[in-house]
Amino acid sequence: MxxxxxxxxxxxxxxxxxxxxxxxxxxxxxxxxxxxxxxxxxxxxxxxxxxxxxxxxxxxxxxxxxxxxxxxxxxxxxxxxxxxxxxxxxxxxxxxxxxxxxxxxxxxxxxxxxxxxxxxxxxxxxxxxxxxxxxxxxxxxxxxxxxxxxxxxxxxxxxxxxxxxxxxxxxxxxxxxxxxxxxxxxxxxxxxxxxxxxxxxxxxxxxxxxxxxxxxxxxxxxxxxxxxxxxxxxxxxxxxxxxxxxxxxxEILDNHIGKRREMNQFYQSIFSTIDSVSVFNEPNNEYYSNHWLSAILLLNYETREALRLAFEKVNIETRPLWKPMHLQPVFKDCLYYGNNIAESLFEKGLCLPSGSNLTTSDKERIATVIRDFF
The missing domain is CATH 3.40.640.10 (Type I PLP-dependent aspartate aminotransferase-like (Major domain))
Known part of the structure; x- marks a missing residue:
């Protein structure tokens, strides 16, 4: 079931x-x-x-x-x-x-x-x-x-x-x-x-x-x-x-922000001993993120897809980072300035469940997938 x-x-x-x-x-x-x-x-x-x-x-x-x-x-x-x-x-x-x-x-x-x-x-x-x-x-x-x-x-x-x-x-x-x-x-x-x-x-x-x-x-x-x-x-x-x-x-916005930030801390704790993964976080104390979505970077596209599919198998939604607009078919003829940072983020990045309504049981299911995978 x-x-x-x-x-x-x-x-x-x-x-x-x-x-x-x-x-x-x-x-x-x-x-x-x-x-x-x-x-x-x-x-x-x-x-x-x-x-x-x-x-x-x-x-x-x-x-x-x-x-x-x-x-x-x-x-x-x-x-x-x-x-x-x-x-x-x-x-x-x-x-x-x-x-x-x-x-x-x-x-x-x-x-x-x-x-x-x-x-x-x-x-x-x-x-x-x-x-x-x-x-x-x-x-x-x-x-x-x-x-x-x-x-x-x-x-x-x-x-x-x-x-x-x-x-x-x-x-x-x-x-x-x-x-x-x-x-x-x-x-x-x-x-x-x-x-x-x-x-x-x-x-x-x-x-x-x-x-x-x-x-x-x-x-x-x-x-x-x-x-x-x-x-x-x-x-x-x-x-x-x-x-x-x-x-x-x-009326509950600040509470929701607190819960989202707690989820980011949850992921930072889980991945703290996994050197091949980095959790997206503020660069310094001038920045304060609501961490609407918590995201991670993995070593490569293959690892990202393998982890995404591992979550999908147990009915947990994750999602690759945004595909850059200049790579989208509808914008393929538009000019683009830069190197390949956006492309690299898309290939290696994954958004993880981040809702303010996730339960202790939900977190344990998520943690189990991560521990088993790595």
Missing amino acids: NQEKIWLSSPHMGGNEQKYIEQAFKENWIAPLGPNVTGFEEDLQNYLGENSYVSALSSGTAALHLGLIQLGVVSGDEVICQTFTFSASANPIVYQGAIPIFVDSEEETWNICPIALEEAILDRIQKGKKPKAIIAVHLYGMPFKVNEVLAVANKYEIPVLEDSAESLGSTYKGKKCGTFGRISILSFNGNKIITTSGGGALVTNSQKVKEKTIFLATQARDNAPHYQHSHIGYNYRMSNICAGIGRGQM
Whole structure:
């Protein structure tokens, strides 16, 4: 008889989500506006800190799309994007008819390499195509090299669109991820550190940008008694029901972060005597990761696949690290700057079960597979 599946990162409810949902039903706020939407945005603004303005949207991808629009990205523009990421980071570039330019990672945080970033910018400028924006990602909850990346971006006056889909609760030098970009985004997909079942948010330090985001996300309806539209709009606003789930989730966010970090410590302990495996961790105390997913690097592709299949055999989900965007068939013709760090990470890396709801029994099953394998 098969054992119950252990998921990589499953939703984890706290209990009060139902209260906010029931209130929405009671008051008939079954719409993409209402007290929960407003309340969820305020909760996030308070969490992220002073000068944070949040617009709750239907997904993190929607937030990236609206972010690019408000940074002025149009058809034919070039946008630099971290290659080592999920496809949602890059897809909105194409939505705008713009051209992705992919940049390699560095080995400490696995995020966009400041050196390769500057090389890409200089080469594109030399060829008469200065990039319009830079999409930098805090991968698996690990902050990118914020000071170095922003220094390059500011030097060439290119705005950073900060993809914090995986890093709510992470900090760099004590400042929350999601507050470093000209525009930043969050995700509340079902596998994220908190969820609204599906959803995201755009974060900015400008009330004007927030208002423009909500305008575009609600079909860009002009201020008129009839339906009048002077701009192309989108159906990107978060529903009041989903926002109710988010309000309940915000009450337990810090607890979830603590549990995820405990899972990372669990893996560090298990692998401490296995020299052929390294656990992804902060490079120094300037970085604080929520460890949304704990990941390891093995010696080679063959070992990684053998371990993945060993977990799969006993119904435990693991997953290879993100396949770099410049290796994806859909982006095969795009330019790429860097060496082979992202490729190497993909070949050798594996994400392990990291949920905040994993039990002692789950951990023992995971540990047994690892001990038996090595």
